[in-house]
Amino acid sequence: MDEIVVRNLYKIFGPKPASVFPLLEKGLGKEQILAQTGHTVAINNASFTVRKGEIFVVMGLSGSGKSTLIRCLNRLVEPTRGEILIEGNDITKMGPAELREVRRKKLAMVFQRFGLFPHRTVLANVEYGLEIQGIDASTRRKKALEALELVGLKGWESSYPDALSGGMQQRVGLARALATGPELLLMDEAFSALDPLIRKQMQDELLRLQSRVKKTIVFITHDLDEALKIGDRIAIMKDGVIVQIDTPEGILQQPRNGYVAAFTQDVDRTKILTASSVMRNPDALVTSKDGPRVAIRKMQELGLSSVFVVGKERELRGLVTINACLQAVQEGKTQLEEILTTDFPTTSPDTPLRDLLPVAAQTKVPIAVVDERGTLLGIVVRASVLAGIMGQEVKGP
Amino acid sequence: MSPIGQSVEALVSWLENFGFIFTAVQKLIESVVGGLQWLLLLLPHFALIALVVVLTWRLAGSGVAVFVAAGLGLIVYMNLWLETIQTLALVLTAGFFALLIGIPLGIWAAKNDTVDKLIRPVLDFMQTMPSFVYLIPAVTFFSLGPVPGVVATVVFAMPPAVRLTNLGIRQVPTEVIEAAESFGSTPNQLLFKVQLPLALPTIMAGVNQSIMMSLSMVVIAAMIGAGGLGGEVLRGITQLEVGKGFEAGLAVVIIAIFLDRITQALVPVRGRHN
Numbered sequence: 001m002d003e004i005v006v007r008n009l010y011k012i013f014g015p016k017p018a019s020v021f022p023l024l025e026k027g028l029g030k031e032q033i034l035a036q037t038g039h040t041v042a043i044n045n046a047s048f049t050v051r052k053g054e055i056f057v058v059m060g061l062s063g064s065g066k067s068t069l070i071r072c073l074n075r076l077v078e079p080t081r082g083e084i085l086i087e088g089n090d091i092t093k094m095g096p097a098e099l100r101e102v103r104r105k106k107l108a109m110v111f112q113r114f115g116l117f118p119h120r121t122v123l124a125n126v127e128y129g130l131e132i133q134g135i136d137a138s139t140r141r142k143k144a145l146e147a148l149e150l151v152g153l154k155g156w157e158s159s160y161p162d163a164l165s166g167g168m169q170q171r172v173g174l175a176r177a178l179a180t181g182p183e184l185l186l187m188d189e190a191f192s193a194l195d196p197l198i199r200k201q202m203q204d205e206l207l208r209l210q211s212r213v214k215k216t217i218v219f220i221t222h223d224l225d226e227a228l229k230i231g232d233r234i235a236i237m238k239d240g241v242i243v244q245i246d247t248p249e250g251i252l253q254q255p256r257n258g259y260v261a262a263f264t265q266d267v268d269r270t271k272i273l274t275a276s277s278v279m280r281n282p283d284a285l286v287t288s289k290d291g292p293r294v295a296i297r298k299m300q301e302l303g304l305s306s307v308f309v310v311g312k313e314r315e316l317r318g319l320v321t322i323n324a325c326l327q328a329v330q331e332g333k334t335q336l337e338e339i340l341t342t343d344f345p346t347t348s349p350d351t352p353l354r355d356l357l358p359v360a361a362q363t364k365v366p367i368a369v370v371d372e373r374g375t376l377l378g379i380v381v382r383a384s385v386l387a388g389i390m391g392q393e394v395k396g397p
Numbered sequence: 398m399s400p401i402g403q404s405v406e407a408l409v410s411w412l413e414n415f416g417f418i419f420t421a422v423q424k425l426i427e428s429v430v431g432g433l434q435w436l437l438l439l440l441p442h443f444a445l446i447a448l449v450v451v452l453t454w455r456l457a458g459s460g461v462a463v464f465v466a467a468g469l470g471l472i473v474y475m476n477l478w479l480e481t482i483q484t485l486a487l488v489l490t491a492g493f494f495a496l497l498i499g500i501p502l503g504i505w506a507a508k509n510d511t512v513d514k515l516i517r518p519v520l521d522f523m524q525t526m527p528s529f530v531y532l533i534p535a536v537t538f539f540s541l542g543p544v545p546g547v548v549a550t551v552v553f554a555m556p557p558a559v560r561l562t563n564l565g566i567r568q569v570p571t572e573v574i575e576a577a578e579s580f581g582s583t584p585n586q587l588l589f590k591v592q593l594p595l596a597l598p599t600i601m602a603g604v605n606q607s608i609m610m611s612l613s614m615v616v617i618a619a620m621i622g623a624g625g626l627g628g629e630v631l632r633g634i635t636q637l638e639v640g641k642g643f644e645a646g647l648a649v650v651i652i653a654i655f656l657d658r659i660t661q662a663l664v665p666v667r668g669r670h671n
Contacts, residue, residue: 118573
């Protein structure tokens with residue numbers, strides 16, 4: 001079933017929006033119309049449907065009209081023309097009282113900068129939607145506590161928002177939106193203001209939450225990774241026009257035009273990620289003053305078959321293997337210098353993964369990442385290259 | 398006189414047709430000032446001082462309370478208690494009306510850009526006009542005494558209340574307003590549950606300024622017979638009684654500091670009210 005149906009939606013900012021339509025019909029673009037008339041075409045003939053229970057992501061760069069679009073859905077921004085059916089009722093034709101009723105019961109919004117009420121406690125923030133509906137104090141308290149528990153903020157009821165971290169504040173925002181029991185969640189760049197790690201965590205949590213509460217979610221983002229991760233379907237917007245609507249797979253495999261393709265190209269992680277982003281500290285190092293016995297002990301401790309040898313300033317001297325060390329002990333050699341090998345791949349920290357892949361596929365020993373002075377910065381093993389491509393965290397020792 | 402002055406005179410004489418309104422205003426202000434003065438003089442001075450000191454202690458802390466006790470004691474010692482009460486009654490009346498008109502006007506200007514644009518130059522005009530110019534039309538409509546003094550003071554003291562209420566409401570972050578609206582707040586719920594609470598510190602700064610401006614104007618209003626401490630200062634000037642003028646001036650300063658600290662202490666600290 002279609003929860004939201006949007007047909008031929010336009011939003012034009014400026015003193016006389018109606019005057020712009022003839023120009024749009026002539027096929028003039030956003031830039032030309034702005035230059036000629038001073039009007040901004042924020043949304044240009046957008047049509048789409050959002051199905052019940054899906055996460056529908058609208059993705060675009062800043063200025064693409066995505067924030068205006070989501071604000072049209074609850075009429076925080078008045079659409080200039082077009083239809084927006086929420087569960088079959090056209091929200092654009094509603095009077096103030098009817099609109100308030102829809103906002104109270106059917107949809108709730110989560111904001112980029114959280115939009116929390118700084119003068120209210122966490123609990124009072126979450127209760128707000130119920131409070132303005134005139135629901136009695138004990139019922140709304142109960143519902144608010146349920147919502148807080150759902151987002152993992154039990155015990156923080158009496159704190160004020162400014163005492164919470166960004167991620168926690170957005171959980172309050174989410175709880176506040178869930179508390180009124182809406183069918184529809186509008187999330188405007190909800191995680192964009194958060195640190196990358198917290199952001200990933202919140203994305204996972206949203207998916208976990210969604211599997212429990214099964215809302216219909218319209219999610220705005222400028223981040224393709226985020227869109228691909230959480231979207232059931234993705235709409236890509238540019239200059240107020242919806243360029244393509246498809247599943248994440250579809251967007252990646254069949255980008256409709258160059259603009260979408262340019263976006264998805266970035267997804268080729270091997271071009272973006274470099275050696276420095278997947279390298280890690282070597283498990284063990286020996287210095288050139290150490291003898292073969294020290295090297296053997298270190299390798300045995302960690303179950304390695306080779307170990308890098310560095311000088312005093314951590315400059316890379318070479319590599320010794322366990323076999324070479326054992327042989328050296330038998331022959332009575334005490335200097336590692338004598339058995340060093342330089343038969344291993346090295347790379348600079350800003351080499352893209354794409355160029356590292358063939359090397360990683362061939363070599364049996366780790367790739368040494370060195371700077372221009374020859375200092376050993378870290379090592380890249382095959383597993384960390386793969387993990388980097390998959391978009392996972394590279395775990396250190 | 399140039400045509401500008403002539404047309405102002407014409408306007409003023411036309412306004413005199415509405416005498417009944419002025420009479421009503423006159424009666425209202427007279428009864429408020431009189432009532433307030435009666436109330437403040439109901440208790441003997443030491444009892445009122447004790448009451449005020451306790452109140453100050455609760456609101457603004459011990460330091461201010463000690464100052465108020467010493468200051469009001471000094472006023473009694475200088476034999477200016479009655480004049481001080483008269484001045485206080487005038488200030489509180491004028492401040493009350495200035496806020497009664499100014500705060501709603503500020504709310505209106507915050508919610509409506511057209512009103513804001515119209516009000517802005519009027520406020521600029523009101524604030525840049527030398528204060529005693531207000532005394533002239535006030536006298537025309539209300540003759541001499543405390544009433545024209547209060548009227549001129551209300552006009553003079555209103556702009557900061559309007560401006561800072563307007564500013565405070567407009568400073569509430571857009572996303573917070575959007576959040577309140579997205580949950581289906583009525584305009585009144587938005588105003589009383591979100592905008593005013595968040596604008597309160599700024600509004601209170603406006604209240605403080607309005608009250609302080611009321612005090613300065615009430616002293617000047619002595620020139621049209623408003624009485625109180627201003628009257629004593631004026632007598633000091635006209636009769637070259639330097640000592641008397643100084644004592645009255647000192648009392649004005651004490652009252653000014655007292656009112657300033659009290660109104661500042663009313664600014665809410667977040668969390669204390671919940």
